[in-house]
Amino acid sequence: MDTQRKLEILADSSQYDLACACGTKDQDRRKRSSEGTWLYPVSLPGGGKSILLKTLLSSVCVNDCKYCPFRSNRDVRRCTLKAEEIARIFMDYVRRKGIFGLFLSSGVIRNPDFTMDRMGAVARILRKQYQYRGYIHLKIIPGASDAAIEEIISLASAVSLNVETPRRSAMKQLSDQKDYDRDIVRSVKKISELTAPGSAYSRVSQTTQFIVGAADERDSEIVRATFGLYRRWRLNRVYFSAYQRGLGDSSLPGERHPVGDPGNLLTREHRLYQADWLMRKYGFADDEIPFEADGNLSLQVDPKEAWARRHPEVFPMDVNRAGKFELLRVPGLGTVSVGRIMKMRTGGGKVRSIRQLGRYGKRLEKAAGYLKFGY
Numbered sequence: 001m002d003t004q005r006k007l008e009i010l011a012d013s014s015q016y017d018l019a020c021a022c023g024t025k026d027q028d029r030r031k032r033s034s035e036g037t038w039l040y041p042v043s044l045p046g047g048g049k050s051i052l053l054k055t056l057l058s059s060v061c062v063n064d065c066k067y068c069p070f071r072s073n074r075d076v077r078r079c080t081l082k083a084e085e086i087a088r089i090f091m092d093y094v095r096r097k098g099i100f101g102l103f104l105s106s107g108v109i110r111n112p113d114f115t116m117d118r119m120g121a122v123a124r125i126l127r128k129q130y131q132y133r134g135y136i137h138l139k140i141i142p143g144a145s146d147a148a149i150e151e152i153i154s155l156a157s158a159v160s161l162n163v164e165t166p167r168r169s170a171m172k173q174l175s176d177q178k179d180y181d182r183d184i185v186r187s188v189k190k191i192s193e194l195t196a197p198g199s200a201y202s203r204v205s206q207t208t209q210f211i212v213g214a215a216d217e218r219d220s221e222i223v224r225a226t227f228g229l230y231r232r233w234r235l236n237r238v239y240f241s242a243y244q245r246g247l248g249d250s251s252l253p254g255e256r257h258p259v260g261d262p263g264n265l266l267t268r269e270h271r272l273y274q275a276d277w278l279m280r281k282y283g284f285a286d287d288e289i290p291f292e293a294d295g296n297l298s299l300q301v302d303p304k305e306a307w308a309r310r311h312p313e314v315f316p317m318d319v320n321r322a323g324k325f326e327l328l329r330v331p332g333l334g335t336v337s338v339g340r341i342m343k344m345r346t347g348g349g350k351v352r353s354i355r356q357l358g359r360y361g362k363r364l365e366k367a368a369g370y371l372k373f374g375y
């Protein structure tokens with residue numbers, strides 16, 4: 001198989017691994033290049049947009065993750081790119097298209113350390129032979145040794161290891177081979193230690209992903225684990241990916257209705273991103289996120305509005321007295337409108353009407369029901 005054909009197969013396969021800032025199943029947002037690779041739009045740290053080349057090193061895998069289309073017992077066409085091939089293709093992209101960076105993942109060839117060594121070889125060629133100083137995101141393979149993790153981190157701009165699920169018993173539903181404590185938790189802690197502030201690799205960011213609805217986990221468990229990953233292990237971002245029914249083993253809970261209803265799972269994914277936003281941007285703790293009796297987020301109401309409905313004692317909130325993080329709890333108000341309120345209040349100024357906060361559409365109409373304008 002020539003390089004071009006391998007690249008088409010592997011880049012296409014990488015669409016199932018969405019744990020990066022550019023991750024999207026949205027066909028409108030990602031673009032196929034003339035060579036068949038996937039190019040993903042990304043927001044740059046300093047503002048502006050660019051594109052990222054995303055591919056697998058190999059679709060060969062010795063693991064048995066039951067949600068994954070590349071698990072070892074499936075009869076799919078598999079191939080592996082050589083490190084030199086990926087490096088050459090990538091540098092060609094950099095020269096011709098000015099792309100932002102590389103996102104490289106892989107199935108497990110032979111064992112985790114062997115795979116990490118092959119991925120590291122790509123980064124080493126780029127860094128040493130081509131003197132490439134730009135962005136390289138490398139996946140950490142669950143079960144890799146501490147030495148292999150450190151070697152990858154020394155070459156990368158960002159790394160990620162998918163935790164997939166918030167507890168050991170749910171991991172047992174997903175894989176007979178992966179050991180949750182040994183292969184996942186230990187590695188996340190190791191990455192966190194190596195990239196801690198003040199450490200040699202503090203410039204390297206760490207992200208992860210949960211797969212939503214393949215096992216029987218609840219949103220409350222995912223939210224609690226997410227909060228811990230941010231607070232305790234300082235992860236930069238946590239991503240959520242709805243399980244795609246039909247890709248996995250028929251024994252998975254996610255293959256059964258209603259747990260695996262595709263519409264419900266996409267809504268769960270969306271609600272988890274909303275809860276994640278409340279924790280990262282609006283100062284909510286995990287135990288303030290409201291869940292239904294079954295431990296999941298409401299499919300009908302977004303978590304911020306659900307919280308407001310459970311806390312009538314807080315409303316109506318005085319727009320001219322409340323603090324920034326109190327105002328951020330008002331449904332319909334976001335960081336822009338709260339910033340506008342704080343600016344209008346500087347030097348003793350007052351907000352006298354909801355219409356002063358911007359165009360009076362659905363969001364401000366909703367906010368108006370939770371506010372009062374004392375002055």
Ligand code: SF4
Nearest residue numbers: 061063065068071107
């Ligand atoms: S390790 Fe698991 S998720 Fe990754 S490619 Fe192999 S089977 Fe798929």
